[in-house]
Amino acid sequence: MSDYLQLAQEIKQWGRDAGFADVRITDVDLSHVEAGFQAWLDAGYHGEMAYMAAHGSKRSRPDELVPGTIRVISARMNYLPESDDADWRTKERQHAADTAVISVYARGRDYHKVIRNRLQQLAERIQERIGEFGYRVFTDSAPVMEVALAEKSGMGWRGKHTLLLNRDAGSMFFLGEILVDIPLPVDQAISNHCGQCRSCIDVCPTQAILAPYQLDARRCISYLTIELHGSIPVELRPLIGNRVYGCDDCQLYCPWNKFAQRASVNDFEVRNGLDSASMSSLFAWSEAEFMRKLEGSPIRRIGHERWLRNLAVGMGAFSGI
16 A cells, blocks of 8 residues: 555656646545436536437446546646736736637647646556556546546535636646556545635626536537537527637636636647737638637637637627627
């Protein structure tokens, strides 16, 4: 056991060396969240995200997703750009009405590639230390309940907006996991620190947070601008305004994000002026320009047609149409 304790400590240090802000370890028992997740699906709150219901119990049972898994190494990586102003939350709340507001996380390089590559490096470092072992690397790319796992590992607690919150870093970070078959010692969960605060609930433009910890994705602007394939409901368009890719409002008004930490890698620095570009200038991009300028960006996956749809909704709201 002492050998595994030493290994766990080394893994956490190697993770920090790889650019992760925190690395923790948990077991695979998520039975405490299964009923709530099924109730969320049964209510239809996942909308068109059929993949959320497509894998049965594998989503909440990592050992069924990857047989042999007994531990999950959870890692978080901050994404707030180093170049942002010190008072970045105020700046983000005050975008001009004709500015295309894009979620902070999506203004730089696609986090999937950044985190997956670094998790793979971490796994290979472990392999160098102990020899062959069973593992798989994930980051928002498979049926893994990453927030529940990170919460159980003690990395933070689930906020009322359903995102993970950390006392020292708010919620401006990505999560990733390595599912392993090594009996590492596990970290302990921490208590919830949201208290009576309901800032995220009150500020949500479309009132998608129905109650603490209960999100109707069908009303969430991130879902509407990224996941929804058809037309955005007419009644929600004025509420969406100039938010053309995602929405950060529940995070911008969360008191814990005054502690948000800067990224330790430069991959998430702003590209193509996406922190201040006008909607009309982005709408003028041809499909070829869209594909070229957003190469390596998470935005590219919605395609040019939905990009134009979102901008059209934003420009319509700006002009009062």
